[in-house]
Amino acid sequence: YVAMHKNHPFITPFSPDPDRDFELRCVLGAAVAGAADPGEVLATTSQVKRKDNEGWHQAWLELGRRTAAAASDSADGGHTVSASLAYLRASNYLGVAVNAISSLADDSELVPTFRECQSAWDKFVDLTATKIDRIEIPYDPHAMPGYVFHPIEPNGAALVAVNGSD
Numbered sequence: 001y002v003a004m005h006k007n008h009p010f011i012t013p014f015s016p017d018p019d020r021d022f023e024l025r026c027v028l029g030a031a032v033a034g035a036a037d038p039g040e041v042l043a044t045t046s047q048v049k050r051k052d053n054e055g056w057h058q059a060w061l062e063l064g065r066r067t068a069a070a071a072s073d074s075a076d077g078g079h080t081v082s083a084s085l086a087y088l089r090a091s092n093y094l095g096v097a098v099n100a101i102s103s104l105a106d107d108s109e110l111v112p113t114f115r116e117c118q119s120a121w122d123k124f125v126d127l128t129a130t131k132i133d134r135i136e137i138p139y140d141p142h143a144m145p146g147y148v149f150h151p152i153e154p155n156g157a158a159l160v161a162v163n164g165s166d
Helices: 018-033 038-045 053-076 080-103 110-127
Strands: 132-139 142-149
Touching (some): 018 038, 018 080, 038 053, 053 080
Antiparallel strands (some): 132 142
């Protein structure tokens, strides 16, 4: 892993495992948009032992569930902005838990964890102040879900982003 960064001696990895380091950098990069909290992420992952794939999965799953529960409490209290942002973070954290399942011997938690991730995302979409339309994208013989995020000031431009989870 160090060889990958031989020209960048000041880049210190968050994890000695390159896959985990990549995942952490992706999640932390989402903090600027409110989709992660660096303190939550670093505190959670700092306790996971090297090569403990189950621990890595559980850490993200538990963080996602705790964050979703806090979002639910905020929503119940009428705090929609806090709830929306917490659901966004929960969806992101649960997405990492979904990815982590690929390193486990048993993938039976894949579908239930994905459903939790999707539920948190759907609640974010429902509560956010951003205008978002749900759409269906035909994909024979079924349809895939899609989302249209409307700009604050419409200018006629559109961006189509595919995250690779299809």
